[in-house]
Amino acid sequence: MGQTSYPPDIVTYNCFLKVLCDNRNSEEALCLYQKMNEVGCSPSVQTYNMLIVMFFKIGEPDGAFEAWREMERRGCARDTDTYCVVIEGLFGCNSTKDAISLLEQVLNTGRKLPFKKFDAFLKELSAVGDLRAIDRLSEQMRKFYNPAMARCFAVNQKRRSMNLRGR
Numbered sequence: 001m002g003q004t005s006y007p008p009d010i011v012t013y014n015c016f017l018k019v020l021c022d023n024r025n026s027e028e029a030l031c032l033y034q035k036m037n038e039v040g041c042s043p044s045v046q047t048y049n050m051l052i053v054m055f056f057k058i059g060e061p062d063g064a065f066e067a068w069r070e071m072e073r074r075g076c077a078r079d080t081d082t083y084c085v086v087i088e089g090l091f092g093c094n095s096t097k098d099a100i101s102l103l104e105q106v107l108n109t110g111r112k113l114p115f116k117k118f119d120a121f122l123k124e125l126s127a128v129g130d131l132r133a134i135d136r137l138s139e140q141m142r143k144f145y146n147p148a149m150a151r152c153f154a155v156n157q158k159r160r161s162m163n164l165r166g167r
Helices: 010-022 026-038 045-057 061-074 080-092 096-109 115-128 131-144 147-165
Strands: none
Touching (some): 010 026, 026 045, 045 061, 080 096, 096 131, 115 131
16 A cells, blocks of 8 residues: 555545444455554544444454453543444344443433434344333334424335335
């Protein structure tokens, strides 16, 4: 990458890393991550998010947790997406207690979760039957989003569902 007169930056590295992570090529992704560090290009929060998602998808939660800890060691602040991908990954690898615990921490900090994540998290919480967490998450949703927006989202989801059923 660096043989041209333009040295690669974090955006360039993240583009390559995204392709490797999407293809679940963990060895190459980690090599590229190491190369970034060697040339002095500091990883961004998006870099870590891609690595975390990849590790959960390939069934290596330990790698995801290592990336999580590496963020802290390097002073890279976690954003809302980071918390969301870790919570989704924990639900995906059947670590529901850990996922619910992290979700509770996120809710306690007052972070505004993306609207579509509420639905995914509510579905997971419904599957495990944690009514307290469902109530807490629903309350958070009401706090950040107005009822009209929630109603509009529900109607759109219903339309999509009906179209899928061929009605």
